[in-house]
Amino acid sequence: MRIGELSRRTGVVTRLLRYYEEQGLLESTRSPNGYRDYAEEEVDTVLRIRGLLASGMTTRLIRMLLDMEGVRGTVSAAQCTRTVAGEVAEELARVEERLRCLSQSRETMREWLTTAGYPELLAQPA
Numbered sequence: 001m002r003i004g005e006l007s008r009r010t011g012v013v014t015r016l017l018r019y020y021e022e023q024g025l026l027e028s029t030r031s032p033n034g035y036r037d038y039a040e041e042e043v044d045t046v047l048r049i050r051g052l053l054a055s056g057m058t059t060r061l062i063r064m065l066l067d068m069e070g071v072r073g074t075v076s077a078a079q080c081t082r083t084v085a086g087e088v089a090e091e092l093a094r095v096e097e098r099l100r101c102l103s104q105s106r107e108t109m110r111e112w113l114t115t116a117g118y119p120e121l122l123a124q125p126a
Contacts, residue, residue: 003028003036010046017046023059025049025066055098061091 007014020026021036026045028036045066052062064084080088113121 001038001040003038006038006042006046009043010050012046012050020046020049020059024063025059055095057091057095061087064088 001009003014003017006012006017010017012020017026021028026038026042026049028038028042031037048066049062052065053059057065064087068088110122113119
C-alpha cells in the first residue's frame, strides 16, 4: 500500500510515517516511480509505534524493542552487549513504574465512577 493509504488506515500523518522510516521503525520498498510501498503488517507496526511513543518511549528504544520482538530481526539476544542490556533494563524499570502509576489511576477512576453512581459506564469500551 502507498503512504497515503497507510496514513488513512492508521491516522498518522505521512510526515510522521516518513520520520518513522528514517528512524528505522518502519520499512517500505520503492516502486519504479519512487513511491513508497508498505506491506500490510506495517499497519499494526505503526499502531504499535504510536502506542509506545504515547507511553513515553524514545524512537531509539522502540527500534530496539521491535528488533527484539523479531519485527525487524536485526538484533538478537545472543549478540546483545551489556550496555544495551543495561539500557533495556533501565527502560523496563521505567515501563514498570508507568504501569504502576496507570494501574493506580485506573483504580481511582473505577472507584469514582462507581461512587458517582455510574458503574455501568465501566463496561463500555472507550
